[in-house]
Amino acid sequence: MKERMKLPRQHMLEQSPLERAHNFTEVNLGYSEELARQEAMRCLECPKATCTTDCPVGVKVKEFVQLIVAGDYMAAAAKIREDNVLPAITGRVCPQEDHCEGGCLMGKKAQPLGIGYLERFVADYEQGHMDISNIRKAPPTGKKVAIVGSGPSGLTAAGDLVQKGHQVHVFEALHTPGGVLVYGIPEFRLPKQIIREQIDYMRAMGVVFETDVVVGRTVTIDELMEEEGYDAVFIGTGAGLPQFMGIPGEHFNGVYSANEFLTRINLMHAYEFPKYDEPMVDFRGRNVAVIGGGNTALDAIRSALRLGAGKAFILYRRSEAEMPARIEEVKHAKQEGIEFQVLAAPLEFLDDGKGWLAGARCQKMALGEPDASGRRRPVPIEGSEYEIPLAVAVIAIGTSANPIVQSTTPGLNTNKRNYIQADETTQRTSRKGVFAGGDIVTGAATVILAMGAGRRAAKSIDEYLTNPGQW
């Protein structure tokens, strides 16, 4: 055991910061087989596997890692898939430090096991070696389930339910399935090809995807159940509406919500204009600021850098310690040359007299007492105002509930912030046969937490379909 503790954590191969700051190809390049096996050998095989209990979907880490040591990568992939239908995605975007790696015993003395890197290795190996035409399908139960939204919670629920033999139909509002994985997370962190492969895998398992359907507008939940014969519905519509700051000048040209900025780039490929039709404001060589400190903020500012921003910086009202972003993203951003202006917030946006953003008037902050989130509250410092020149400002301070499904589904209870109320264990809503999970229940969270909800919902839907009398 002591010997294994001495082995260093194997580094992920990466594109060099100088190179990657100018392209949209993936930053992390993956483990080689050799690196993966060396890393896997570090696992202490603890009897009490906190890595698994700390995982929202309960991936059997110890077991799959030992299969890597044995060199049976396909068996390792199958082991992960027992609990996680999107391993190539979670291996890339999960905040492992908060879950599996945070629970890893080795992390107490040295570096935790690179579980995320290993998961990614196994998933990519599987993708390169499997034959999706041979996927085993479960015997059909004759039950139909509608999944509303094809983001992380919906895909997870769909994957688990189809494996139980239910007929699963996923409705997506946009023209491509994947939800936030497609419109929110940039190519350099999660290549679109990976998402396509995962979705093709689900299609091969029998899941049907229908794009261009805004449930609530194109068809309602009631119509799905009463007219189209769905026995159960899972709502995973995500966090939805972008929040603005309510400060003067937010309507100036050049001020974006993070959702719009990232959707233009990721879903609509604005970074490939004019090959793609969707344009983006030209800010090459000029200042871009993103306001916020989460993963979305970092995705936006690193995208701005790749689009040629002269100076790209984060404006965050608390200190770096309170930033909710993944540790690896902050590290990568700093390597690429992103500047962090912490303890500062804009008071108003300034224009050039013609409606185009020209700058922001900001104020410095100090940290006060902890607030409801447990993080120290930012307190404005009087007289500390200063101005900065800006061509583009991106507001990444969070989202609120999209009301379309709630407002068109009578009897569906919501909380005072208009998120859907669902039981924490069964994901059941106030409407019989209707389940909900992910950001539309919890407010904005992470991919893996949404997947955890999708997984619980699938289990609960399966139980309900077996015994529909109970609610």
Place this chain on the structure above:
Amino acid sequence: MFKILHAEFLAPGIKRFVIEAPRIAHKQKPGQFVILRLYEQGERIPITIEHSDPERGTISIVVQSIGKTTNLLNSLNTGDSILNVVGPLGKPSEIEKFGTVVVMGGGVGTAMAYPTAAALKRAGNRVISIVGARNKELVILEKELRECSDALMITTDDGTYADKGFVTDKLRQLIENGTRIDLVLAIGPIPMMRAVAEMTRKEHIRTIVSLNPIMIDGTGMCGGCRVLVDGKSQFACVDGPEFDAHRVDFSVLVQRNSMYRTAEQKSMEDFQRDPQAQVEAVHAGQPGACAVEGDGQ
């Protein structure tokens, strides 16, 4: 893929498409719109639904060639398909018995005003329609509007048909003649809607306009279509597209709609340099052609 069952020019550069879209046809109400995308590299554009036929499962839209996407769209014909059509989006028009309603359509806005005019007529209103176009050739939907209006007035900018002048001239006449007007609905170019708003503001006549900001998803997710209404941001896709004209900040709308002008001009120039190649790119994604990359159904 959404099949075009019928396509015909109503006027030079203005084309009507009847599209197979049963889900949308089943749900559409006057005032709502669809967002469509033509090919994998294409942008998403909002277009108001002119009419829907739930029994046949079809919707119709009327499109004016302005930029690259609308020019490409208007190159499609009966039997072609549109890659993505999603809707119906936005809040439906408020339809009730107001009394006397003046429905004003400027240019292709006439096609957007028409379904609401017809619904207002069915709700028992006295409907006075005023439509304006640059010249005789561009006057559209005259027959349809005549059928659902108690009175129809037409203006052309150059006087080649009906009365020379602008739609606002007719509105002014109605006001000056002492016609009781309970509601005005104006849909058309921003300068026209703004001029109507200014005229009715003084007379305290409730006025509704349908706004056309730049949009991407159309479900409230991106916030790109925000307009300033009563000094507050509203999303045209979910809070609109219809708003009280007297509360809308039209200069912000004009300013935000100009945000990508340089890029739009570049796209249009590239398109005009070799229109055929671009049209072929759209046709390449049609049924029977080679499969395209991506997940469009």
